[in-house]
Amino acid sequence: MIRLEGISKIYRLGSIAVPALVDVSLEVQPGEFVAIMGPSGSGKSTLMHILGCLDRPSSGRYFLDGQPVEGLAEGALARVRNRKIGFVFQTFNLLPRQTALRNVELPLIYAGVPAAERRQRARAALARVGLAERYRHRPNELSGGQRQRVAIARALVNQPPVILADEPTGNLDSRSGEEIMAIFQELHDAGVTIVLVTHERDIASHAGRILHFRDGHLLKEEKVPRP
Amino acid sequence: MIRLEGISKIYRLGSIAVPALVDVSLEVQPGEFVAIMGPSGSGKSTLMHILGCLDRPSSGRYFLDGQPVEGLAEGALARVRNRKIGFVFQTFNLLPRQTALRNVELPLIYAGVPAAERRQRARAALARVGLAERYRHRPNELSGGQRQRVAIARALVNQPPVILADEPTGNLDSRSGEEIMAIFQELHDAGVTIVLVTHERDIASHAGRILHFRDGHLLKEEKVPRP
Numbered sequence: 267m268i269r270l271e272g273i274s275k276i277y278r279l280g281s282i283a284v285p286a287l288v289d290v291s292l293e294v295q296p297g298e299f300v301a302i303m304g305p306s307g308s309g310k311s312t313l314m315h316i317l318g319c320l321d322r323p324s325s326g327r328y329f330l331d332g333q334p335v336e337g338l339a340e341g342a343l344a345r346v347r348n349r350k351i352g353f354v355f356q357t358f359n360l361l362p363r364q365t366a367l368r369n370v371e372l373p374l375i376y377a378g379v380p381a382a383e384r385r386q387r388a389r390a391a392l393a394r395v396g397l398a399e400r401y402r403h404r405p406n407e408l409s410g411g412q413r414q415r416v417a418i419a420r421a422l423v424n425q426p427p428v429i430l431a432d433e434p435t436g437n438l439d440s441r442s443g444e445e446i447m448a449i450f451q452e453l454h455d456a457g458v459t460i461v462l463v464t465h466e467r468d469i470a471s472h473a474g475r476i477l478h479f480r481d482g483h484l485l486k487e488e489k490v491p492r493p
Numbered sequence: 494m495i496r497l498e499g500i501s502k503i504y505r506l507g508s509i510a511v512p513a514l515v516d517v518s519l520e521v522q523p524g525e526f527v528a529i530m531g532p533s534g535s536g537k538s539t540l541m542h543i544l545g546c547l548d549r550p551s552s553g554r555y556f557l558d559g560q561p562v563e564g565l566a567e568g569a570l571a572r573v574r575n576r577k578i579g580f581v582f583q584t585f586n587l588l589p590r591q592t593a594l595r596n597v598e599l600p601l602i603y604a605g606v607p608a609a610e611r612r613q614r615a616r617a618a619l620a621r622v623g624l625a626e627r628y629r630h631r632p633n634e635l636s637g638g639q640r641q642r643v644a645i646a647r648a649l650v651n652q653p654p655v656i657l658a659d660e661p662t663g664n665l666d667s668r669s670g671e672e673i674m675a676i677f678q679e680l681h682d683a684g685v686t687i688v689l690v691t692h693e694r695d696i697a698s699h700a701g702r703i704l705h706f707r708d709g710h711l712l713k714e715e716k717v718p719r720p
């Protein structure tokens with residue numbers, strides 16, 4: 267499903283080079299639930315942006331469903347992203363002047379879904395994350411955790427086969443966090459491939475495997491024992 | 494130090510009224526370390542904005558150092574804010590086109606500190622949160638946890654007597670989170686008053702007292718047993 271071979275990402279700031287990812291190779295099988303952990307600044311979000319086709323590596327190869335991603339032009343890349351990947355960003359990335367409803371409808375607008383169906387599916391996704399009554403609020407009229415849940419609803423609404431979630435519970439109280447993890451668990455049981463970045467060990471333990479990063483390197487893999 | 498009497502905040506969206514805080518009364522003594530917990534949407538950030546003089550309540554009274562805050566005009570309010578309160582926002586609120594250094598210098602610029610001293614103090618604050626080598630990066634060239642640490646450094650740099658921190662460790666791995674809590678502990682030992690919102694029980698346990706919120710109400714107070 268997902269295969270990275272020797273992926274590196276170097277950011278250049280003037281004369282300084284910041285090696286955000288160094289020679290990362292990994293595979294995620296269809297239907298797998300993988301967690302990614304590591305210290306602040308270790309390259310996790312950089313990795314997620316490359317996996318989500320939102321950024322290109324400096325070197326190395328990325329295969330999605332067996333197809334090399336670097337060969338794709340911008341338009342084809344955008345289509346792959348819209349159809350295959352649901353992305354929950356660490357900083358939400360919501361449109362600030364649009365309602366929660368419109369933000370969640372966005373992937374369906376790109377996919378060409380008719381307005382009535384699109385609205386009904388977006389409202390269902392918001393209800394699923396406990397925000398049925400907030401659909402007309404804009405992001406600055408929502409709490410931090412509510413914005414995070416809008417971002418999650420948006421990632422789910424197009425029912426993509428791959429979900430990339432970058433710290434989806436960082437702004438949530440433990441009960442809201444558990445409700446979100448229950449949604450990811452249901453999706454996993456239904457065959458969705460999930461890659462989830464988290465700082466919290468008990469969130470990571472919902473996955474089958476944990477990849478540990480440090481200073482841009484994939485340090486080690488850890489199997490999570492099944493209860 | 495801080496006293497709220499019957500504080501309410503109602504947001505109006507068209508014909509809808511959202512009661513974000515309902516009749517909240519509380520006191521924080523000078524030098525106290527208080528934690529605030531509660532579900533997503535329970536009013537914590539709304540409370541913090543009122544405490545930080547960034548928003549006015551719909552009703553009720555707020556006394557800071559015995560002085561009623563609602564009597565103050567905008568200019569006086571801004572001066573109080575700059576001199577007395579260091580604020581760590583839940584969503585960082587950094588200037589996106591300025592460097593980490595300039596973002597941390599901002600409170601010192603408002604306070605009229607000369608450029609050389611200001612630069613040196615800002616660099617020291619960044620070093621304290623482990624970001625000495627990132628001072629020239631802009632927010633979008635920083636990881637989520639690094640942005641959060643810039644926001645923390647900015648709150649500390651003017652050495653205010655009160656620190657309001659809204660989820661300061663939400664984007665941090667446990668080790669960076671502990672380093673930040675060690676900084677708050679040092680400040681507390683030096684007599685700084687700290688009000689800290691968190692979802693995590695072990696972060697809240699650094700405080701002497703935990704205030705639990707639900708649906709805009711202060712539900713109960715809990716003393717944290719000293720070890």
Ligand SMILES: Nc1ncnc2c1ncn2[C@@H]1O[C@H](COP(=O)(O)OP(=O)(O)OP(=O)(O)O)[C@@H](O)[C@H]1O
Pocket residue numbers: 400403406407408409410411412437438439504505506511512513531532533534535536537538539540583
């Ligand atoms: N500007 C606004 N207009 C309308 N409603 C608002 C506005 N800001 C916040 N709210 C609502 O007020 C309630 C309290 O929000 P607040 O941000 O204080 O919650 P919180 O406890 O900080 O939540 P979280 O833990 O998710 O950060 C929420 O239900 C939110 O939707």
Ligand SMILES: Nc1ncnc2c1ncn2[C@@H]1O[C@H](COP(=O)(O)OP(=O)(O)OP(=O)(O)O)[C@@H](O)[C@H]1O
Pocket residue numbers: 277278279284285286304305306307308309310311312313356627630633634635636637638639664665666
């Ligand atoms: N656009 C950029 N330009 C320069 N350096 C960058 C850029 N984006 C990220 N970096 C640097 O690359 C490194 C990795 O960043 P990344 O956002 O992937 O970390 P992370 O593991 O997600 O951290 P966190 O847990 O704090 O979110 C960091 O040291 C960061 O400063």
Ligand SMILES: [Mg+2]
Pocket residue numbers: 310311312356432636637638
């Ligand atoms: Mg990150």
Ligand SMILES: [Mg+2]
Pocket residue numbers: 409410411537538539583659
């Ligand atoms: Mg909040």
